[in-house]
Amino acid sequence: MTSTPELGKYGVWRLHSAFTPKLSRAIESFGYGTIWLGGSPPADLTTTEEILNATETVVVATGIVNIWSDAAADVAQSYHRLEKKHPGRFLLGIGAGHPEATQEYTKPYDALVSYLDDLDTAGVPAERRVLAALGPKVLALAADRTAGAHPYLTTPEHTREAREALGPNKILAPEHKVVLESDPQKAREIGRPPVNNPYLHLRNYTNNLNRLGYSDEEIGDGGSDRLIDALVAHGTADAIAGRLQEHLAAGASHVTLHSLPDDADPLETYREIGAALLR
Numbered sequence: 001m002t003s004t005p006e007l008g009k010y011g012v013w014r015l016h017s018a019f020t021p022k023l024s025r026a027i028e029s030f031g032y033g034t035i036w037l038g039g040s041p042p043a044d045l046t047t048t049e050e051i052l053n054a055t056e057t058v059v060v061a062t063g064i065v066n067i068w069s070d071a072a073a074d075v076a077q078s079y080h081r082l083e084k085k086h087p088g089r090f091l092l093g094i095g096a097g098h099p100e101a102t103q104e105y106t107k108p109y110d111a112l113v114s115y116l117d118d119l120d121t122a123g124v125p126a127e128r129r130v131l132a133a134l135g136p137k138v139l140a141l142a143a144d145r146t147a148g149a150h151p152y153l154t155t156p157e158h159t160r161e162a163r164e165a166l167g168p169n170k171i172l173a174p175e176h177k178v179v180l181e182s183d184p185q186k187a188r189e190i191g192r193p194p195v196n197n198p199y200l201h202l203r204n205y206t207n208n209l210n211r212l213g214y215s216d217e218e219i220g221d222g223g224s225d226r227l228i229d230a231l232v233a234h235g236t237a238d239a240i241a242g243r244l245q246e247h248l249a250a251g252a253s254h255v256t257l258h259s260l261p262d263d264a265d266p267l268e269t270y271r272e273i274g275a276a277l278l279r
Helices: 021-029 046-054 072-085 108-121 136-145 156-166 184-196 203-211 225-231 237-250 267-278
Strands: 010-015 034-038 059-063 090-095 129-131 175-179 232-234 255-259
Touching (some): 010 059, 021 267, 034 046, 108 136, 136 156, 156 237, 184 225, 225 232, 232 237, 237 255, 237 267
Parallel strands (some): 059 090, 090 129, 175 232
């Protein structure tokens, strides 16, 4: 029987185009268990292979391959190539992306089911894939057809609800944004723009935030301070580590941090927060 990769408690999420072999080796040396390749990596998964080649033990996961832009057969072919070369170290994250970004975005639930059927046919085991899932229906699909869920732009409150939907034994690996800055105003100046644009204008995320108790007024106009603080952990490395650990207390099996701003060198942030998490 195929087993699910051991992700460790903490990982790093970053746009797939921003990873290098050198950065990946550093992340592994800091003690993180998983590297998540964000921003819809293409079906050939060449960046994934480069990172696997450059590292020894860290798991590499996609966060996420977009079902509208990459055919399941092509993704499956890449999965088998990586599995043959680096057995047990790759986790395939897939998702339906955003309706505002995809002209074909109709009946996304049915499209996900069909894509999972195609992956089954192509021999990609359920234990080696996760779904980008926010709402109850897709979380239930993740529980039924995959190893678990990789929610994006969430809070520990969502993690608690997601764990109830998934059941006790599935992967639950939320992403959480971080800014290593102790001044709250400066931290919000860094964290607000990438949250606001695009996510506070995408209905799958705004609907989820509404479900979590954030009003349209809090979501509008760049997001209230309360909302930004909930979605972007800031402060010292120890304070951020504490916030990430709230996800584990709420039922996450793994938490992946996303350092902001995206265009800054993240190495020191990974180093300091990694040390705090190990403490």
